[in-house]
Amino acid sequence: MATQTVTVLGQDVTADSLDMKYWSDNFIPPVKSLLEATEAYSPSEQEAQLRILKEVVLPNLGPRPSKAVGPSHLTQSGSPLQLSLNASSNNCVRYCWEMLGASGGHGRDPLAIQAARDIVASVSAKFGFSTKWSSALLSAFAVKPDEAQHIIDMLPQWLQSFVPEGVEAAPLKRIPFALTAFDLKGSNISMKLYVNPKAKEIITGTPAAGEVWKILRTLTPAFKPEAIDMLEKFFAGLPEPSPIELVGIDCVDDAHLSDARVKLYIHTRSNSFKTVRKYVSLGGKINDEETNQYLEKLQPIWHLLLQEPEGPVDEDFEKPINDSSMLCQKLYFSFELQPGRDFPNVKTYLPTWNYVRTDEETIANYQEIFQICGHPWGEEGRYKKIFTDAFGSPAHGRKRPVHCDASYIFTEKKGVYQTLYYSPPLAEEE
Secondary structure, three states: OOEEEEEEOOEEEEEEHHHHHHHHHHHHHHHHHHHHHHOOOOHHHHHHHHHHHHHHHHHHOOOOHHHOOOOOOOOOOOOOEEEEEEEOOOOEEEEEEEOOOOOOOOOOOOOOHHHHHHHHHHHHHHHOOOOHHHHHHHHHHOOOHHHHHHHHHHHHHHHHOOOOOOOOOOOOOOOOOEEEEEEEEOOEEEEEEEEOOHHHHHHHOOOOHHHHHHHHHHOOOOOOHHHHHHHHHHHHOOOOOOOEEEEEEEEOOHHHHHHOOEEEEEEEOOOOHHHHHHHHOOOOOOOOHHHHHHHHHHHHHHHHHOOOOOOOOOOOOOOOOOOOOOOOOOEEEEEEEOOOOOOOEEEEEEOHHHOOOOHHHHHHHHHHHHHHOOOHHHOOOHHHHHHHHHHOOOOOOOOOOOEEEEEEEEEOOOEEEEEEEEOOOOOOOO
């Protein structure tokens, strides 16, 4: 079998040349298109970003679909890389990818835990990031190789506990252990690491929350105990069992750890605006002017984010989801803690794929959202062109939409900050 050795990150990553070609053909064109669409990157910066993608990311996405253990569950298309556009006063491109390594979860590393550790260490060395927080997070939720295989065997029963009675859970061959996201800034990147606590949860039968609070109380620079206590109390009162889906951190150098954030991602089984109000305010505990503006600016576009273009909905409205087996994929929130900060920032996430009627209609909904928010992409036809140039015609006829997720946050410093996430369509292999 032909292989190509790509020397990156201070190590040799042996990647199959056909895998590299497949991922390059599928991901380089849409990333290039989105970089151009933002009008925020010079030609040399675009070249630098595509070089990082080719040298750092593509060799670590695992085998192409026909040789993979199974599809990635990061996206609805099975792609191990998810693209996104940040729409704010400073537009930028971002992507999140599952760290699978060249083997992609084969053999003695079925959950790609060791692969994630190796890749994080190498990327951190290349870009000068501290591993103080990332090592603590990876160690806390890693499992042994024999436990990883046992977890895979337990997945069907575990998944069934999240679906309504009488509904068959979709088959799953593995769950992602770790993801990383690159924000493309000029010719460089900023990085976030996300670790999934579910593997540890499944094997121990114990919710991840206890371990999460322990980690937060031992990281340095220290977080304010009052902020952690506020979150712990709020989470304890939630109706969802084991709601923590991911734990994320900003990867920065040692000198800037005091500016870094830890983000806790949780799901809810309600998507009403009343639920949004509850979570964003931590049950009414946060009632400052910034939070009030956040909700005031979100409410007029809420029906459009739910893909309900017919008009505004009341605060108790529950939008039916496309896939009734995915009750835990109605709404997400992330709670951002930062050393020295009195209380968390909360970001709202919608699994757009579970509400989309068609990508064509969703394009129209986002155009209206951009118009309401005063963003230039609200200009007639502009967002449709961005989408079409990157992903092809929205009238594609595929079972799964390209629009994947959406997020919203408002701060007095940044204003309205939205991100649109995409499941890149994967082409048939030659």
